[in-house]
Amino acid sequence: MTVKERVKALFAKETYLRGDGSLDTKKLFKRTLVLMLFIFSLYFIGFQFYRRLGWDQNAVVQQFIADFGVMGVALYVFIVDLFVLPLSVDLMWPFVMGWHPLLAIVVMGTASVAGAFCAYLFGRLVGLIPIFKRWVLKQSGTHTEQIITKYGIWAIVISGLTPLPFSTICTVAGIVKLKVHHVLLSSLIRYVRMAIYYLIFAGLIVIG
Template identity: 30%
Template sequence: MMSSPPESTPVAPAAPVETKRTSRRQDLLRAILQLVLSLVVLAGAVAAVGYLLRDELNALGGAFVKHFGIAGMFVGTFIADAFSFPIPPQFYMLTAITAGSSQVGAMAAICVASLLAGQTGYHLAGRIARVEFICRRIDLFRPKIDRLFERYGYWAIAVGSLTPIPFSVLCYLSGLYRIPPKLFTVLLLFRVPRLILFYALIRLGWAQGA
């Protein structure tokens, strides 16, 4: 009697795991490309306005530093990064450059203010998110962060820091999603090198626009 062939045991395909890894790599690569593109646009925009409006910007920078000084840069940066105010820290960097004021002092004030603002947004996210303007900003970027959370978990915020998503929005979402403080610290650590890179590119663009 011919025995029946043994039943083959089905093997679970590994495709979903590999697909997930590929999606993660694609997300990370896309985030890096977006960051590079935004930096190139920033330097190009500064070079353009430096060429077209150099005298006006020199006057504006001088007037701002004369009336508000480094303290004004600190307050302006804090408001921008804590409450998503539309004038970003890059404006104060350009102001410091055009005015010829202390670059080290200006950048120190901007970096400290940004980190304090990030902590403020993180701890007060629930209350701040009730403001209509800020709520609209969060809703604009939330779908993208939700997709990253599906693939990276809490580390989605770190990946999101490489994208053009505003720093203030990332801090709000970190608080709303209850990101552990240790992981939120990673986002803060990314902030300082990014601000320094912004400053270097703004300074380069300003020099190229001469």
């Protein structure tokens, strides 16, 4: 197996499922740690590069972050958790580590919850149109519907903390008509996720 194939297999959503459709929690947990370590490594390398270029002392960069930071970060996180995109909310961590911890967690958590809930509402709308419903379910893969069917709102909780596709699962949750208040409540796990990741990037938690 080539390196490319190994990486693809590592994060392929289908491989999180056993033959009976249940989640392989051991594999999911291991891959969550691997992904966190990978993101942390990228952040560390990027931060060192950022400092070597002197951008941390650059008045223009600092002014840009001060002027557009909160709005820009919130918009990015909202879009990533609303649409199914090959992006991660974790790309924003380098821009928020200078903020007060509570501000970073609240901004990213709130934007994520808002994006997820809008994805759910979009799913409810799509569910009313059979042709679009079939297309979205086909694009999301049978594994996503299996996870929602088997775990219900816990699928949202699990995906909110792990590499499972959060926005996709929230959209499918809307299509299969999970209860609104259950979805909204379970999506609050994103605040916990943001707090954990903030502590990791702040160096207060050591993985491994």
